[in-house]
Amino acid sequence: MITADTVYGAFCDSAAQWPDRPFLNVMPETAQIYDIEAGEISYARALVQVGSYAAQLKSAGYRKGHRVMLLLENRPDYFLWFLACNAIGVSVVPINPDLRAAELSYMINHAEPVLAICIAHRSKELRKAAKSAGVDMAVMEPHGSLPHAQTDMCIAARGGDPEAALLYTSGTTGQPKGCILTNEYFIEAGRWYSAATGICAITTDHERMITPLPIFHMNAMAFSFMAMVAVGGCLTALDRFHPSTWWDSVRRSKSTCLHYLGVMPSMLMGAEPSAQDINHTIRFGFGAGIDPKLHAAFEQRFGFPLSEGWAMTETGAGGTICANREPRVIGKSSIGSPDEKVQARLVDDAGKDSDHGELLVRAAGTDPRKGFFAGYFKNQAATDEAWQGGWFHTGDIVRREADGTMYFVDRKKNVIRRSGENIAAVEVESALAKHPSIKSVAVAAVPDGIRGDEVFACIVPKGAGTSEMAIEITQWCLRQLAYYKAPGYIAFVEELPVTATQKLQRATLKTLANTLLGDPATIDLRHLKKRIKA
Known part of the structure; x- marks a missing residue:
């Protein structure tokens, strides 16, 4: 159990207890x-490197209240710089490397x-995006010379629990x-x-997790990373998911669990079935969004359970729901039921309790926001709206038996979920x-x-629309925009x-789009839709 009150403190405790254990695996x-x-x-070894990075940052004048952007893809250095920044009270801003110039300028300005x-x-x-945003932001390449901080740009410390990261997520009102x-x-x-108990239980007995998910998202950055820190485990973060070599990576990493x-x-x-399909050491997979028709067949073929869960960047662990306890419902998009630390309601359009409606969550106990995000930066109105009535309104439609x-x-919010990326329809519409x-x-x-969802655009053209x-x-x-949008x-x-x-x-539009999907025109x-190399 973690007893420290900072990310760096938790890492130091594990490093002191298990110094020779592998922390990251490349x-x-x-x-x-x-x-x-x-x-x-x-x-x-990681502790030494983190200490070196932290000393460099401190010497260059970086301090609590500063924010440092990290555009390091899924490199292990991402975690080391995150820990170094956390050690001196600096918050990090993870950057999705698929973002284009206008998107980067918006984030820098905000x-x-x-x-x-x-x-x-x-x-x-x-550098060009920062100039366009009118922000005097220094840019350093890994292992380069660290520029001195512009201390007059320091953001005033926000009281209470200090900010560790500012993570951008698409919503329903345009910009992230x-x-x-x-x-x-x-x-x-x-x-x-x-x-965690049930099929997702992990121990301090040399746990090893593999994830191909982006570490600039909360799944890998918070859950995968902190899970391994908590139990002295080893995290293998791949650059991304490669179907043809996935099982080779799983086997050679000696992983005991995975995220998907x-x-x-x-x-x-x-892929064609193989005798090697069960040649691995995986005990369970934790994720979301498996096609219900494939759920049982996957578990039977590959020999381990997939635990479907529900969470958002905003809810963190405070509102996580997970189908990790037996008997599980397989093949019906079940997310399980809330444990004793989570309170949940389903409400209809009139705001009345129902067994089919929008999911509302909060933490049980005296602090309903424990484990949740602290709010939307520079948008108190959106924060208040999300927490209306003392419950976090998720925008997801759920039914309960x-x-x-x-x-x-389904999603009540106007968000498209493509291969794990949330896409705000309004943002795409504004660009188009x-x-x-x-x-x-x-x-x-x-x-x-x-991919779950795909982006469908209905366009009224100026003139004749052609292919x-x-x-x-x-x-x-x-x-x-990023290619997936x-x-x-x-x-x-x-x-x-x-x-x-x-x-x-919007409801009529969704029906229209699904009808037009089969139209030859x-x-x-x-x-x-392919990643654009910079």
């Missing part, structure tokens, strides 16, 4: 992609960081919101995992609306057998479903 394939050293990094630690080939782009994550947020994530998103089981089940088991149904060939546009989610125009619009969008499908329509007051009818652009 697979050869990941090392080759990143051109870094492969192999294991012990707790003792977060007001004083420094970015960035992989070499993105440093020029970050900055979620303030405190030390308590990370500590509670580690405590939740280390105290629904896209992963779908791809793995598409008589035994208390909950099942995920700037294209000179578009008169009006609306975006909705349509189902995708591999060439659709391709040009998508290529243009790929230069404005671009339309996977475009349908040119004469008008959008709006009310008499010209308000977009709809243009499939998914092949264009």
